[in-house]
Amino acid sequence: MLKKLSTRVKVYMFLGFCAILVIGAVALNSTSKTAAAASKPKAGQSPDGDKEAVPVELAAVQRGEISSIITASTNLRALREVDVVSQTAGIVHRLSAEEGDYVQSGAVLCVLDDAELQIRFQSAQQKLAQAKLQSEKAGIQQEKTAVQIANQKEELARYQELYQNQLVSEHEVALIRYRLNELEHDARVSASQSRELTHRVAELEAELAQVSLEIARCHIKAPFSGYIVQRQVELGRTVRPMDALFKLSAFSPLYADVFLSESECRSVLSGQAATIRLGADTSAHASGTVARISPVVDQSSGTVKVTVEQRQPEQGFRPGAFVTVRIETARRADALLIPKRAVLDEDGETYVYTVQNLIAHRTPVRLGTETGGQVEIRQGLQENQQVVVAGQGGLKDGGKIKIVQVKGKNGQNQLARLHS
Template sequence: MKSFTGWVVLGLAFSLTIFTVSCGSESQSKNVSDKDSTAAIPVEVAKASNGDISAYYSSTATLEAQDEAMVVSKVRGIVKKLHVEEGDFVDTNEILAELEDEQLELEAQRAKATMDRLLNELNRKEELFNKNLISAQEFENAKYEYEAQKSEYELAQLKIKNSKIRAPISGVISDRLIKAGNMINTDQEVFEITDFDPILAILKVPEHEMSKIKKGQQALIQVDAIKNKTFEGQVLRVSPVVDPQTGTFEVTVSVKDETKQLKPGMFGRVQIVYDTRQNALTIPKNAVISEDGINSVYVIKNNLAYRKNIRTGYANGNNIEIIEGLAPSDTVVTIGQSSLQDSAMVEIISL
């Protein structure tokens, strides 16, 4: 009986030992697995690459037309006919409107009749003068009267010509200030013409940027009114004078717009390209960590993230130039840096 009881106790002890070892092994395995899964931090990465990168001077400006003309009437009269409306494109010397010219025609005919009479009188007196039958003074007076009347006739002809109001420049009718039937006076404003080619952006640039901005440099322009479109242009003029009150100088950018979408008065954002570096090493800007004036990135090697200090150069768009600290083959963390420490284990979820 004792022997049987002993064997039972021994069996129970052996089973308990096996159960304890099994539970311990399972718990240890679970802890290792949990440790491995929490140690790898998910990150997104990108490779450093070579390419061209430019430096920009950025500013804002309200777009302006290069040429604008306020058309005025050169004679007084009633508007008989309009040939153009707002938004129409016109060429130089194209007829915009016509005034009633019947009275002007009559005045011109009367002036011509008087001129013809005085011409005959002049010819007759010239014959008499050549025969010494009249004085030189009388002949000269006849000549002056004829010349004065000839000018009157030419002026009447000019008034008839000016009764047709013409465009002084090519462009678009941006404002019509008269209607058919209106009585208008001499020098009254009747149309406004705007030349949209090219459109100008005039910038006020701080004087310390003067050494960077040169005539002919490329410029990129975006306007709030036209989304997701960039227009190209170039620096047309650079003023050599600095305004002492503002400490700025004037830069005029000419914008090409073959689509005619840009209009004077639009608010634009202008970037002037003042330098371009070719085959520069670049990475996404969101990979750079800036702390206390020091720039750094996390570089991935063997699934570990190592923090490295870098020196940056030009930045534009989504990229930034790396002058020192990285090689073209390096892979850097772009998203997830805030959770990293030096030598942290990572799991790459996007490249």
């Protein structure tokens, strides 16, 4: 019995020892794996525990010229564009202008039939000539009567003196006085007729002027020099007063009205240079200047109207054309410039990464004018400093970098590696 018990105990002890060995082996294997995993470098770290260098592209801070440009799109309009209308009724007798024609101020565009008016004009001329002739005759008669009256008065004075000396009778004196009275009456009648004839001449002159005006209105003329952009009348058509016959437009100068925000408008001044580009064709452009700035803000849009004038005519620029206006509000000839993509913004702070000895440094900067792909640096950088323009996403202040490309001073990309 005791012998069987001793054998069983030995078996249990052996099995327990084996279990302990297995557990120990498993634990040892797990520990070695953990240690190996701990000793293996993580992604982004070198075997010695340091972070991997981040590949970046650099560019140098350069000095150059930069301009502040405000850009807006609009349509060109003419200096003035009007409808040339008829001032009288009539039938179109002749057309002298077509669409696209350039006409001078005062040029006849079309003529209405004025045959009836010409007859009235000739009749009025004849009546006026007759009235003037009668008026001249009446004037001559007045002068004759005045002379006769003067002579008769002298004769009366002489007869009165003779009568006092009893050399003539009272009847003879009375006869002379009667003749004088007749002459004075004739003078009054002649003066009245002369006034009537003068009034008649004035009436006929006014009538002739009215007919002349109506004839002139039959000749439709250009009120200013410009291009016929639309003809709205046909030969033989009957027109009425105020009917639109032509649309006339003055192409020089042309104007572009752009609407800018209040903040943009603060930097715009009359006389500033502007460039007007035709539609999407950047090669077709013309020079202009800021002609006027509206003194008020449009309440509905919150914008200010700025008028740019294009004085020199250029091919392709015409009223209604879609254009892009670029107004140069400032120019700096010796500014520090970097690519705009180098600038980062975080929590209201604007900064760039500069590089020294292959180490990136977060450097706050103050920006100035921006245009195209460049931005002016007012504070924070110096000329020829290297800034990161690509790869900033993986950078932190003090992090190592690996340069894969450097943008040279002349804008050429060069493979390089900076050493300490």
